[in-house]
Amino acid sequence: DTEVTQTPKHLVMGMTNKKSLKCEQHMGHRAMYWYKQKAKKPPELMFVYSYEKLSINESVPSRFSPECPNSSLLNLHLHALQPEDSALYLCASSQEGGRNNQPQHFGDGTRLSIL
């Protein structure tokens, strides 16, 4: 069982919908990450939160809006997505972010399909 839990596992939404992806970890990790992964490609970093503050935004379009309500939770709010946004969205956590570069623990992802 993964120690990073992502919900939902699958999501189908229209281009005008608003939905949220959720991620939770209880390992006491202080850095959390959102990645986007297309089939047969490596994960692409989207956002990093370190100590509940947004530390990295990889020039992600504003239709993706991250939120870190507390040290255990990470959300990704979705609005007005495009078909090319269909992908596997992975959440990860590590003991610390920033310069420490600890290994990351990944959830199993949310498979997102945009109609």
Add this chain to the structure above:
Amino acid sequence: AQSVTQPDIHITVSEGASLELRCNYSYGATPYLFWYVQSPGQGLQLLLKYFSGDTLVQGIKGFEAEFKRSQSSFNLRKPSVHWSDAAEYFCAVGDTNAGKSTFGDGTTLTVKP
């Protein structure tokens, strides 16, 4: 900027045979190196990591990797492959200044019975 190259897109080995997956990195300082495995429909799982010290590191599931600074390589090995090892393997280098990791494009491992 740092980069990671995995020269082999796809490798096929027979069950019980040995395995070596190649990884070359480009990084200005001492690298933090990782190997992750991703099975279909799942997230990435850490196999092993290198930060410093002994250049031969042991990981989970019988995997090991050797850091060779002179060759800028961090190749993953396993002496005897099992059918359950079929998966996608990613090498990654941690950028201590940027606070993030760069992943290689991955190697798909197929195991023949």
